[in-house]
Amino acid sequence: MSELGSASSTGSVGSAASVGSLTVLVLNGPNLGRLGSREPDVYGSQDLVALTKQLGEAAPDGVxxxxxxxxxxxxxxxxxxxxxxxxxxVILNPAAFTHYSYGLRDAAAMVTKAGLPLIEVHISNPHARESFRHNSVISAVATGVIAGFGFDSYRLALDQIIRTIG
Known part of the structure; x- marks a missing residue:
């Protein structure tokens, strides 16, 4: 498990405890710990530490x-x-689990059935890649899906969660 910490709206990386009135959980599945070195032509050259910083900078006060x-x-x-x-x-990038994990699908459904937003994100556009990546078992239970915009997929999901809750 890799817990990369949290970022407040000032962009600082700190403890995993909530420092504001709202915490947004950003969950990443298999192989995403290798961002920055794994297929940079597909996933870019930035790692999850950079993602944490970028989301912290994008988050408004209190988030x-x-x-x-x-x-x-x-x-x-x-x-x-x-x-x-x-x-x-939750912002969820299920990575390879997207295509076959019914257990993850059922857990994601628990989030949305509890009235909480869960946005599925992907750095790349799975529909522009190999055919086995075209199916998501998560999408049908997610609040929404954002894909193909690199790390901006996460920022767009964060913006939507804040609009939904705020």
Whole structure:
């Protein structure tokens, strides 16, 4: 598990505790811990630390961002359960789990059924890639899907969550 910490609206990277009135959980699935070195032509050259900083800078006052990454499906499911319990909105990049993880799909459905936003994001556009990437088992239970805009996919999701909750 990689807990990258949180960023407040000032963009500082700190502890995982909420520093504002709203925390947005940003969950990343398998292989995304290799951002910056894995297929930079597809995923770009920035890593998750840079993502944490960028989201912190984009967050308005009173909003903190908690970024996590894991290659473990069960851990990701557990984080979604925790989001339901803590009433925390979620930005989810399920990565490869997008295409086949029904357990993750069911956990994501728990978030939206609890009345919380869960936005599925992808750095690349899965529909412009190999055909096996064209199907998402998560999309049908997500509040929305944003894909193909690099790290801006996350920022757009954050903006929408703030509009929805604020």
């Amino acid at each position: 903190s961002i908690e970024v996590r990454q894991t290659d473990d499906e069960g851990e990701l499911i557990g984080w979604l359960h925790g989001a339901v319990d803590a009433r925390t909105p």
